Amino acid sequence: MKNLEHLKGKKILFFCVQSFNMEKDIIKQLEKHGALVTYFDERPANNNFTKGMIRINRNFLQRRINKYYQNILKLISNQEFDFLLVNRGEVVPKFFLEKFIKLKPKCQRIFYTWDSFGNHSHGLSILEYFHKKFTFDRKDAVKYQIGFRPLYFTDRYREIYESDTDKSIDLLFLGTAHSDRYIISNQIAEWCKENKLTVFNYYYMQGRLVYFYKKYFDPSFKMFDFKKLSFKSLNAQDIVQYYDKCNVVLDISHPGQSGLTMRTFETIGAGKKLITTNIEIKSYPFYNPHNILVFDRNDIKIEREFFYNEYIPLNSDLYEKCSIDGWLEDIFMNNEINSWNIN
Known part of the structure; x- marks a missing residue:
């Protein structure tokens, strides 16, 4: 990505929740291109209690959040930044952004979220403070008139593209436990067993507090088998090894x-095939029915032949566009209206 050479020497203040080390991947990639990154977790702490309480009742922690961001203002008061990047905007308070703008008026401010506003709405309350705003959700982009930029893969996935490791898992599911995931994945697992295909499922839960809250208020969680949940997230290397x-x-x-x-x-x-519930994928430039099978979560139908189809590689330009470098180029160097704004 040629434009990323312009990041060399740029000072970036970066806020992002800690999530499966995704924030570390972004920092690593920015530094690879010569950027100087100052990072803070959006949350005042990364323990399960704090994460759970932010989801359940943010007001309970508001004083702690305010104190945390007041301290950050003191720490950065004498530093200059070329960019402020807020990724997700789950916690960052308005007062912090207002004071930051007064302190660093020349800093370009960029907002990105890899969650829908329906799941985390706080980001909507701070959009006005940013020069550029992006979301991974095309419907949210249209609804709130902000930039659309899908997610990415990191460089570690390139390393297994043509790996000759024995493929002992026919179907892999790794994900946070929510909504109807448990029900759907178990139904598909049963189908796979009937068709002599091996399955591995890993369900992550942010904490026991979140689990018991959802168990009480969310009907879909009443079917979750507590013993199958993990309260420890997989690290990046674990995920790559499963892939x-x-x-x-x-x-x-x-x-x-x-x-x-x-x-x-x-x-x-x-370079793996995908089975997904998201019908929106059919409108993306990389959609290919040989590689991607879309199914209805309310009427699950899986084709056995799909497991034996050969994977058809993407052309190199499209492959790179889907990479983390393609993502960085779009949010740092391009405008909100870019080539990802597909019809």
């Missing part, structure tokens, strides 16, 4: 979300 062993990846998107998941792009980076 290396599999042929097909199962993606079950949130019912209220139209944006494509990170899993979608990881399968592209790794």
Whole structure:
């Protein structure tokens, strides 16, 4: 990506929640291109209690959040920045952005979210403070008149594109436990067993507090088997190793979300086939029915032949566009209206 050479020497203040080390991947890639990154977790702490309480009742932690951001203002008061990048905007308060703008009026401010506003609405309340705003969700982009930019795969997935590792897993599901994921993945797992295909499912839950809250208020969680949940997230290397062993990846998107998941792009980076509930994928330039099978979550029908189809590689330009460098180029160097604004 030629434009990324312009990041060399640029000072970037970066806020992002800690999520499967995705924030570390972004920092690493920015630094690879010569940027100087100052990073802060959006949340005042990364323990399960804090993460759960932010989701359940943010007001309970508001004083702590305010104190956390007041301290950040003190730490950065004598530093200059070329860019402010807020990724997700789950916690960053208005007062912080207002004071930051007064302190650093020349800094270009960029907002991105890899979650839908229906799941995390706080970002909507701070959009006005940014020069450029992007979302991974095309419907949200249209609704709120901001830029549309899908997610990406990181360089580690390139390494397993043509791996000769024995493929011991026919279908792989890795994901956070929410909505109807457990029900759907178990139904598909049963179908796979009947068709003599091996399956591996991994369900992550942010914490026991979140689990019991959802168990009480969310009817879909009443069917979750507590023993099958993991309260420890997989690290990046764990995920890559699972991908290396599999042929097909199962993606079950949130019912209220139209944006494509990170899993979608990881399968592209790794050269794996994908089975997904997200019908929106059919409008993307990389959609190919040989590589991607879309099914109805309310009427599950899987084609056995799909597991034996050969994967058809993307052309190099489109492959690179789906990479983390393609993502960085779009949000840092391009305008909100770009080539991802597909019809």
